[in-house]
Amino acid sequence: MAFYEKIFSALGLKDWCGEAGDGAPLSMADLMAQANGGDAAANGPVFPFPSLDNLNESCATVLQSRDVTKGIENGFLAAKPALKSVLDPITQPLSWMLDGALWLFEVTPWFIMIPILVAISWYASRSKGVTIFVAVSIFLLGLVDHYDVAMQTLSIIFVCTTISVLLGVPIGIAMSKSDNLQRATVPVLDLLQTLPTFVYLIPLIFLFSVTESKLYGIAIILYAIVPVIRLTDLGIRLVDQDVIEAANAFGMNNRQKLLRVQLPLALPNIMAGINQTIMMSLAMVVIASLVSAPGLGVNVLRGIRNLELGVGIVAGIGIVLLAVILDRVSKAALSRVDMTRVKH
């Protein structure tokens, strides 16, 4: 006899409940208990928690917990055609960009690509140490035949970071202008940052086919866009109020204030956000290899799946090298931006 049956009877809900829950699908735990020859209810605690499953045993009309997950799934599947018809065309350019960048990074021969990368790091950092480090790292990756996969990873990061910045900076600016928008956006950003990264792969797999590159593109952008939004908002809000007052006193309009005062003064913070965005997209690109993202992550995955220790570790170190390269170059660029304001 289930514990809550008396309560339902006392409340006069016996009719509403109908026959006690025999017809309802069984939970895994019940099946196990039955297989062991025991009655699940009899072995249960004296005063069970009034959970949906326990109530369902007493009253069939009450939903089971699995109906909740089932409901979410069905709801999502019902909404899927509509969502897909909207999101598919919007996100299609992302596929093209990712595929294009991948193609570009792959067809460019190494003897052109490596000098370009070294030149970019010199231009961004203006630091001999950083530039030499970049050259040596790429050389080492090439030496162990990881040049191609490293370039694939780099191309994905390049596209995803660019899009994150292009979307994130305007969103951050809008947030800094409106307290209401900030209040509405912050919980979404918190959610994106704390939701386990695997979790948003699941609905994305339902929405897009696994063979499409935008699938991992979206997953990476959603995860990596957060810091650049946050730090743009923060940077603009932290701009010295005295300077803003001066800008007002000399009759600047909003556009002039934004372009001539707020954005330049917030630039160090925005750059710090971009640095974080690069790091986070690199972290995500490995997980995204689960949904067919090419690059170093694939080797890591192979290492895990086949327990190939060496393959996994070499690919892992390759990712660390890429991370250090990207971090040092973007940090050096950041400190250069800061230097122009206090040059003693």
Add this chain to the structure above:
Amino acid sequence: MTQPMVSLRGLYKIFGAKDKDMVQFVKDGMSKDDLLAQHKHVLGLNDINVDMQAGEITVVMGLSGSGKSTLIRHLNRLIEPTAGEILIQGEDVMKLSDDDLRTARQQKMSMVFQKFALLPHKTVLKNAGMPLSVRGQDEAACDTEATKWLERVGLKGYENHHPAQLSGGMQQRVGIARALTANTDIMLMDEAFSALDPLIRTDMQDLLLELQKELHKTIVFITHDLDEALKLADHLVILKDGYVVQQGEPQHILLNPNDPYIEDFVSDINRARVLRVRSIMTHLEDGKIPADAHGEVDIDATLESMIAKSGGDTSHAYIVMRDGEAVGTLDMTALVRALVPRAAPEDGARNY
């Protein structure tokens, strides 16, 4: 009398959510403390009526919290008043649209700030040229004008430095150059020299007076320093708790303080250095020049220089000259009397 450049009429500022409703309480005589205690609103400015004449330096002086910085921000509406009129050349600033207000800020009023408020990422030259580039003038024109004014304030050769590379005094020179480049009739200076050390401050005051002799701007200068106020002011306005305690010609206020607050204020300063002959001389009647005069003195000489000239002899008398013409006589006895504060503060206790 000509139309004043700036005039404030019945200006009230109350900080708080229901500021408009509070004006009547203040008009009925409620004090700042009572307003805060009973209605949780802060009284910023209370019935300000000030006329600022073109070409003069109007100094607004008061201790911190007296509302002087609030007052100056009303002139270009960085702060919106609760009630009252702000007339600039007879035009009510309160009636301007947003666009017109911006134009007025660009073309009529420039401002110099206590904390300089320069753009840290721009060079000194671009900072000084900022007011013109905001108006959309081309870069070459901005640079030419900025170079001219930077040279005028003594910063030639520093055009390509960044503000952080300059000392405080030099940064404020950039601030002044920026305001001058704007080429506006009115200059608002909010405690412009308060953040500077005393020697630099004296330099900057001299620079301002020198520029003013040439440019004849309408300057509104905020300070908490009485010596600075007396040195610069053509018209002195003394604020306390948001209302005007006394305003007028600074020498007149010094000789005739109408409030214990001001008496207390002026009792500490060196009167001999601040007061001038014109304030205490006897006007000449019927052009009769006394025969027993010991010499001629300029009308703007300080009393300190007179004491030195007379060698401390109080029996001397002098003829006061203005532009080579005798306009009055000065009796050394009257001079000594003027040096005594009208009411000595009782045991130095300040009770404001």
